[in-house]
Amino acid sequence: xxxxxxxxxxxxxLPDNVVTNDDLSKIMETSDEWIQSHTGIKQRYYAFxxxxxxxxxxxxxxxxxxxxxxPEDIDLLIVSTISPDAITPSTAAIVEKKLNxxxxxxxxxxxxxxxxxxxxxxxxxxxxxGLYRRAMVISAETNSKxxxxxxxxxxxFFGDGAAGMIVEATDDEKENIYLSEKLITxxxxxxxxxxxxxxxxxxxxxxxxxxxxxxxxGREVYxxxxxxxxxxxxGFLETNKVNSKDLSYVITHQANLRxxxxxxxEIEVPLNRVATDVKECGNTSSVGIPLALARKFEDENIxxxxxxxxxxxxxxxxxxxxxFDE
Numbered sequence: 001x002x003x004x005x006x007x008x009x010x011x012x013x014l015p016d017n018v019v020t021n022d023d024l025s026k027i028m029e030t031s032d033e034w035i036q037s038h039t040g041i042k043q044r045y046y047a048f049x050x051x052x053x054x055x056x057x058x059x060x061x062x063x064x065x066x067x068x069x070x071p072e073d074i075d076l077l078i079v080s081t082i083s084p085d086a087i088t089p090s091t092a093a094i095v096e097k098k099l100n101x102x103x104x105x106x107x108x109x110x111x112x113x114x115x116x117x118x119x120x121x122x123x124x125x126x127x128x129x130g131l132y133r134r135a136m137v138i139s140a141e142t143n144s145k146x147x148x149x150x151x152x153x154x155x156x157f158f159g160d161g162a163a164g165m166i167v168e169a170t171d172d173e174k175e176n177i178y179l180s181e182k183l184i185t186x187x188x189x190x191x192x193x194x195x196x197x198x199x200x201x202x203x204x205x206x207x208x209x210x211x212x213x214x215x216x217x218g219r220e221v222y223x224x225x226x227x228x229x230x231x232x233x234x235g236f237l238e239t240n241k242v243n244s245k246d247l248s249y250v251i252t253h254q255a256n257l258r259x260x261x262x263x264x265x266e267i268e269v270p271l272n273r274v275a276t277d278v279k280e281c282g283n284t285s286s287v288g289i290p291l292a293l294a295r296k297f298e299d300e301n302i303x304x305x306x307x308x309x310x311x312x313x314x315x316x317x318x319x320x321x322x323x324f325d326e
Contacts, residue, residue, distance in 0.1 A: 004128065008134070009062075019046050040279055041156065045282075051085045052141065053091050064099070069134070074104045078107060079106070112286065116164075118318065146158075179323050181318065181319065185314050216313075229309065249275050249296065
């Protein structure tokens with residue numbers, strides 16, 4: 001059994017196509033003023049002619065290069081996504097081939113906006129088992145392909161992107177970044193859903209699967225975040241005997257700026273210690289947390305305790321407490 005994991009590299013990737021609020025106002029009844037006042041989002045990125053596996057592959061290339069590792073050095077690949085290339089095979093299997101990860105087994109995790117939390121937690125368990133050494137954990141989303149662009153209550157939020165990290169098993173307690181975790185699922189499919197497939201009704205040549213577009217109940221999401229998620233974070237910190245003042249950074253799911261501001265206030269962590277990328281990137285579902293963390297690492301050498309909290313459809317949510325040494 002290994003004692004923990006250490007981060008070897010971290011990276012993010014965004015498509016080339018910037019979609020502004022004004023761009024959206026040309027195809028739906030909305031405006032830059034409405035979107036910014038309600039969500040804090042100025043723009044987002046869309047992947048034209050790129051699929052989820054393409055975005056994940058670009059991140060994987062960066063991760064290997066920054067870690068100075070070869071593809072065969074990776075034992076496990078986990079891709080968190082709710083916008084896979086296909087129902088089967090897994091997007092992770094496609095990325096494994098594109099990156100030539102010959103030594104790795106690969107699979108997807110679908111936990112919506114809590115996806116990176118679930119994926120990193122899963123990788124941690126494989127690595128501390130002592131059976132595997134290195135894992136590549138990637139969140140990748142092409143949310144744009146799921147949107148109903150007549151629904152301004154959902155479509156204006158979301159963007160595409162990918163981000164992730166390579167983590168490695170360690171026996172050195174001083175290298176271990178993984179302090180604690182808490183994962184929760186409360187089954188409620190009606191608040192947020194997408195791509196639901198109707199069951200077969202009869203054997204017929206006319207029968208074919210049909211999927212619905214992305215949907216979220218904004219009011220229910222707001223209530224969920226401002227009550228359950230705030231309570232969850234406070235309880236998680238209390239259980240781990242961590243004062244909010246002891247946190248170097250908090251990185252939550254990048255749902256929208258208004259919800260992040262409320263969380264910041266409720267847990268008494270000033271906004272300058274809450275990493276955000278939602279203004280420029282929109283809600284990138286499971287990508288938001290690793291992307292914000294990767295961009296923060298590009299700006300500075302992060303040290304101390306960092307709280308990651310994801311929440312989304314399921315309803316799935318959870319937190320991981322990390323600590324980075326100098």
